[in-house]
Amino acid sequence: MGNLALEPLDRPDGMTTHEYAHRRLRQAIMVGSIRPGESLTIRGIAEAMESSPTPVREALRRLSSEGALRVLDNRRIMVPRMTADRFSELVSLRSVLEQHAARRAVPHITERRIDRLAEIDKAQDEAISRKDNATALLLNQEFHRTLYTANPEQVIMPMVESIWLQLGPFLGIAMEHVAQLYFVDRHQEAIEALRKRDEDAVAAAIKADISEGIGGFERAAIENLLRLAGQ
Amino acid sequence: MGNLALEPLDRPDGMTTHEYAHRRLRQAIMVGSIRPGESLTIRGIAEAMESSPTPVREALRRLSSEGALRVLDNRRIMVPRMTADRFSELVSLRSVLEQHAARRAVPHITERRIDRLAEIDKAQDEAISRKDNATALLLNQEFHRTLYTANPEQVIMPMVESIWLQLGPFLGIAMEHVAQLYFVDRHQEAIEALRKRDEDAVAAAIKADISEGIGGFERAAIENLLRLAGQ
DNA sequence: ATTTTCGAAATGTGATCACAAAAATGCTTA
DNA sequence: TAAGCATTTTTGTGATCACATTTCGAAAAT
DSSP, X not given: OOOOOOOOOOOOTTOOHHHHHHHHHHHHHHTTOSOTTOEEXXXXXXXXXXXXXXXXXXXXXXXXHTTSSEEOTTSOEEOOOOOHHHHHHHHHHHHHHHHHHHHHHGGGXXXXXXXHHHHHHHHHHHHHHTTOHHHHHXXXXXXXXXXXXXXXXXXXXXXXXXXXXXXXXXHXXXXXXXXXXXXXXXXXXXXXXXXXXXXXXXXXXXXXXXXXXXXXXXXXXXXXXXXXXXX | OOXXXXXXXXXXXXXXXXXXXXXXXXXXXXXXXXXXXXXXXXXXXXXXXXXXXXXXXXXXXXXXXXXXXXXXXXXXXXXXXXXXXXXXXHHHHHHHHHHHHHHHHGGGOOHHHHHHHHHHHHHHHHHHHTTOHHHHHHHHHHHHHHHHTTXXXXXXXXXXXXXXXXXXXXXXXXXXXXXXXXXXXXXXXXXXXXXXXXXXXXXXXXXXXXXXXXXXOOXXXXXXXXXXXXX
């Protein structure tokens, strides 16, 4: 039904349609432009991106495996609704997972990569100071991703991305209803710990970054926010 | 191509073909009957289970999101090969993830469920004593799953299942080349800790269960095993 | 004997169609 | 006005087909 708010995305040559559909839907879910609870139709998406059901279905299956979508008993597909319990579960898992990812990255980190982290952090600070929440959020993700992908063996990253994707829609709602997002910056602390190759300190910085950042949402605040958004 | 070793699986009424294909392939990968490195073809699978490419493709996309399959640049699909590094990464992540899952389950555990855990553990002991490795492995999974699913909020379990799935093919190889699998039983310890609702003790039991169990594979042993299997 | 080349077969991909189930709509009835 | 019912539309699903790319195998050339 509703005309999806699917911003056209850059599509490199040779990218298959189902991969493109996956990327585009993923992006839309991540920034919260598909509202939780809203149900998606295969034909609707196919029409919106001028393709056909087959590749769209593949994209939807992948996204449901990634936790971004939920398949109901009626086979209807929707973005899962957030609850205070689910939020708490997601945040605590994110903390544990990312601390571990950070620890496993430390032995592989290079000075060059640490420099890149510093640059990303600087760009994020600038985005924050000009109140560009969306960009700041993206740069925050890039900071974390750049750290964890120092580890050449990538089994954790897809799981971290899955958590981000599941938290995304709620953050989208939060950004709509909260005047100014509160950004924490434990990144500098993490960078200093990385220079010393101090695993414990890096993990501690990541833990603080998450618990003081997204983990800072009080239970009552979450329920209030969801009520405001009509969820 | 190779005739897939796809054992027919029970198919409940109303189960869609793509879900059935997913289950069947998943099972085959989990027990290692599809060899790592062997490449799968969509048409081959479709023919083997007497269906058509469309639902098989959906199943394959899900499995690749779950880490069970890897899509190569040539778009060929295969079960990823194990390496000593990947194994270490998987096991350490499994430990962290399952300790956390166990902790989050404790507040929701009931005496009835603890009783069920005791029953599963007993059945596993029996399977071990009659050297039925395959059943023992399955019951071990069921023990862990029964514990973690006490938590009604299920965001961790799919990730744990993903880890198991990625470890599965290697365990299959191990079972072929090792005369007798060494099973640890820290389950009794976990059960006692659960009766006391002692989170730390439960987590410690799970950690020990994993590090002494699958984590007991020495690096050299893994490489040796892989060489034996022609990997 | 090894490498190269060229045609045939196999394969991934995406669009289309038919079918059955589910949802929506409009009408009738209490 | 509200509830029940039948019809129509929408939707998920799975099979089939056409097309482009890749892979494979045999023959030819070095």
